[in-house]
Amino acid sequence: MAAPxxxxxxxxxxxxxxxxxxxxxxxxxxRFTGAPLKVHRVSSPxxxxxxxxPALKTRxxxxxxxxxxxxxxxxxxxxxxxxxxxxxxxxxxLAFVSLLEEKLLPVLIHTFWVDAKNYVEHTRKWYAETxxxxxxxxxxxxxxxxxxxxxxxxxxxGYMEDEEKLEKELYRDARECLTLxxxxxxxxxxxxxxxPASLDAFVFSRLAPLLKAKLxxxxxxxxxxxxxxxxxxxxxxxxxxxxxxxxxxxxxxxxVGGAEGGDAEEDPHKRRNQLLSVLVxxxxxxGYAFLSxxxxxxxxxxxxxxxxxxxxxxxxxxxxx
Amino acid sequence: MPKSQAIQAFLQMCNLxxxxxxxxxxxxxxxxxxxxxIHVGNQVVSELGxxxxxxxxxxHSLSDGLDEVQKAEMxxxxxxxxxxxxxxxxxxxxxxxxxxxxxxxPRYGSPYPWPLNRILAYQKQWEIRRKMKAIGWAGKSLEQxxxxxDQCCQAxxxxxxxxxxxxxxxxxxxxxxVFGHLFTILxxxxxxxxxxxxxxxxxxxxxxxRRIEQQYFEGHDKDNSGTAAARSAKxxxxx
Numbered sequence: 381m382a383a384p385x386x387x388x389x390x391x392x393x394x395x396x397x398x399x400x401x402x403x404x405x406x407x408x409x410x411r412f413t414g415a416p417l418k419v420h421r422v423s424s425p426x427x428x429x430x431x432x433x434p435a436l437k438t439r440x441x442x443x444x445x446x447x448x449x450x451x452x453x454x455x456x457x458x459x460x461x462x463x464x465x466x467x468x469x470x471x472x473x474l475a476f477v478s479l480l481e482e483k484l485l486p487v488l489i490h491t492f493w494v495d496a497k498n499y500v501e502h503t504r505k506w507y508a509e510t511x512x513x514x515x516x517x518x519x520x521x522x523x524x525x526x527x528x529x530x531x532x533x534x535x536x537x538g539y540m541e542d543e544e545k546l547e548k549e550l551y552r553d554a555r556e557c558l559t560l561x562x563x564x565x566x567x568x569x570x571x572x573x574x575x576p577a578s579l580d581a582f583v584f585s586r587l588a589p590l591l592k593a594k595l596x597x598x599x600x601x602x603x604x605x606x607x608x609x610x611x612x613x614x615x616x617x618x619x620x621x622x623x624x625x626x627x628x629x630x631x632x633x634x635x636v637g638g639a640e641g642g643d644a645e646e647d648p649h650k651r652r653n654q655l656l657s658v659l660v661x662x663x664x665x666x667g668y669a670f671l672s673x674x675x676x677x678x679x680x681x682x683x684x685x686x687x688x689x690x691x692x693x694x695x696x697x698x699x700x701x
Numbered sequence: 702m703p704k705s706q707a708i709q710a711f712l713q714m715c716n717l718x719x720x721x722x723x724x725x726x727x728x729x730x731x732x733x734x735x736x737x738x739i740h741v742g743n744q745v746v747s748e749l750g751x752x753x754x755x756x757x758x759x760x761h762s763l764s765d766g767l768d769e770v771q772k773a774e775m776x777x778x779x780x781x782x783x784x785x786x787x788x789x790x791x792x793x794x795x796x797x798x799x800x801x802x803x804x805x806x807p808r809y810g811s812p813y814p815w816p817l818n819r820i821l822a823y824q825k826q827w828e829i830r831r832k833m834k835a836i837g838w839a840g841k842s843l844e845q846x847x848x849x850x851d852q853c854c855q856a857x858x859x860x861x862x863x864x865x866x867x868x869x870x871x872x873x874x875x876x877x878x879v880f881g882h883l884f885t886i887l888x889x890x891x892x893x894x895x896x897x898x899x900x901x902x903x904x905x906x907x908x909x910x911r912r913i914e915q916q917y918f919e920g921h922d923k924d925n926s927g928t929a930a931a932r933s934a935k936x937x938x939x940x
Contacts, residue, residue: 446837471856475777478784533835560773 384416385457386437387450388428391421391510394592397622399506401488402447403434405585409451411621412576413459423510424519451578461577469572473579476564476571479557484586486534487554487600490547491590493527497597513653555603558587562607569616576617584617703790705737707881708749712739713917714872715761753874763873771868775875778860778867782875785853786882788838789846793896795829797843800891851899858903865912872913879906880913 387410389403398404398421410417417436422428428435430443436450437443444450455462462470492503507520535546561583570576571583590604591614605611669675705721712719719739724730727737730745738747739755746755756762764772794805809825810818833839838846857879866872867879883906887897901907 467859468862471859472774472777474785474852474856475774475781475860478781479777482780482784530835533832556776560776563769564773564777566770 384418385439386418386420388420388422388433388435388437390433391423393506393510394589394594396588396592396618397421399589399593400433401485401585401589404588405447405581406434406436406450408584408617408621409454409461409578409581410459412461412578412581413454415454415457415459423512424515426515451581461581464575465572465577469577473577476561476579477582479560480582480586483553483557486531487550488586488590489527490531490550491595491598491600492593493524494531495597498595499524501596502593512650551600554600558600558604558607558610562610565609565613567609570613580617584614588614588618703787703882703885704749705881706884707878708737708739708752710880710913710917711749711753711763711874711877712756714763714877715756717756717761749874749878763871763877764868766871767868767873774860775868775873778857778875779878781853781856782878782882785849786886788833788836789850789853789896790882790886791829792833792838792841792846793843793891795826796833796839801826804891847895847899850896851902854900854903854906858906861905861909863905865909876909876913880910883907883910884914 387406389398389407390400391398393399396404397407407419409415420427422433425431425433429437430445432445434447434450435443435445436453438453441453444453454460462473465473491498493499504520504524507523508516510516511519535550565571570580572579587604587610590601591611593601595601666675709719709721730738738745739752741755744755746752764775767775793800795801805826806819806822810822812818813821830839841849861867864870866876868875883900886900887907887910889897891897
């Protein structure tokens with residue numbers, strides 16, 4: 381409970397503290413419970429200790445990478461947002477989380493990563509701009525392939541055979557899921573009354589990217605926008621718990637250190653990378669020039685004897701021609 | 702197995718007559734590649750979701766009496782069962798080495814001659830393991846899977862409470878689905894009894910299964926003109 385744990389997650393964008401639903405779920409849960417986390421917003425999974433995001437670096441148990449496991453760990457450290465829930469409400473939480481994961485999350489992944497227009501014009505563009513050189517050339521494509529494969533395995537072989545029909549059905553199920561969530565929420569502030577629970581963290585993390593991203597092809601987004609209570613729900617959580625539009629509030633000291641440290645980390649690396657690439661280019665050119673004899677240093681007796689005659693001969697040849 | 706029990710239960714709850722037929726090539730007959738499926742007139746519909754829709758379109762529905770919030774909860778609990786119980790059953794059948802060797806491979810390959818039985822069984826196993834990896838269950842140990850099943854049963858038991866059905870007096874699709882899975886878990890012989898022990902821990906769930914079996918399956922055993930194999934495969938919770 382004592383030492384602050386470190387959380388590595390995807391950087392923020394589109395008005396959100398993090399663009400990835402899993403990272404957002406963990407961040408939101410931590411905010412709900414007031415867990416002291418040092419947040420590192422990184423722009424590539426290679427910066428994370430486990431190679432995947434989100435990742436929680438703990439003192440005793442190494443690095444944890446799965447969203448559910450991270451939340452369980454926080455719960456064990458006494459940061460439990462579900463403490464006040466009754467047993468039935470706990471059961472409902474399990475059920476609704478399953479509903480989200482089965483019906484909504486796959487379609488969300490499809491909307492952002494598989495739908496051609498959205499992927500090319502929005503998702504890939506954002507990731508290519510955020511991920512540092514040279515990873516930005518192949519990492520988004522890599523992630524795209526992983527997501528497509530995951531969806532194919534989840535949806536079975538029928539996915540490749542009759543794609544359009546299956547997509548229609550799945551989008552219909554996702555819209556139904558959104559409507560059901562809206563009905564369950566009703567006019568309450570959170571799903572279980574006045575204080576937020578882990579279910580709220582999950583729902584918010586799935587809905588917020590869908591609501592905030594500017595997608596060119598947004599049929600699911602439009603349906604979400606038509607459900608007013610869900611939109612208000614997302615906006616109120618954002619304004620209550622992430623008031624600086626994705627930035628960390630300046631009041632909390634360890635988190636400021638983390639965020640500033642994170643941002644400061646970015647700049648010197650970027651400059652260093654640029655400087656390095658220029659130096660490498662120069663060294664390559666000079667080395668080639670020396671080796672092929674275009675440029676040679678004439679210092680009298682110093683240097684191999686063979687070089688000078690060759691250099692002179694080449695100069696003579698060039699002059700003749 | 703659990704899905705066919707669930708669909709049978711559902712159809713009988715709707716008071717629709719059903720005849721069970723076992724075929725070795727059922728997976729290939731089905732339009733989506735998944736079993737079980739129903740064959741009505743000249744239409745073939747597979748999987749519980751589409752079957753429920755199909756039956757609803759014909760004018761039979763079990764969930765009309767529910768309000769919006771209850772419908773949302775029903776769908777959520779059905780997904781919970783699909784997410785946890787179904788995946789746990791698949792894991793136990795195909796990813797637990799002991800069970801795979803002793804029970805699953807022989808059973809899955811039994812209609813086919815050697816070497817086809819081994820090849821098809823390995824193919825299916827590989828397919829299921831890939832799927833487990835995609836949804837993140839590949840890294841789980843057997844204890845973790847059993848713990849998940851326990852959590853799921855606890856949630857179902859909480860929701861059921863002391864009522865006869867999940868939504869009070871009338872059975873719904875959720876009851877059929879839960880019955881299908883729990884009945885299979887309780888009656889299937891596996892190498893260990895741990896899975897069925899987890900379910901037996903919750904008295905109201907076993908009572909629920911017994912009640913549905915008595916009400917909907919006892920009287921229909923005589924009407925069923927299924928094959929002898931189907932009849933002998935029908936096991937009972939009441940011993």
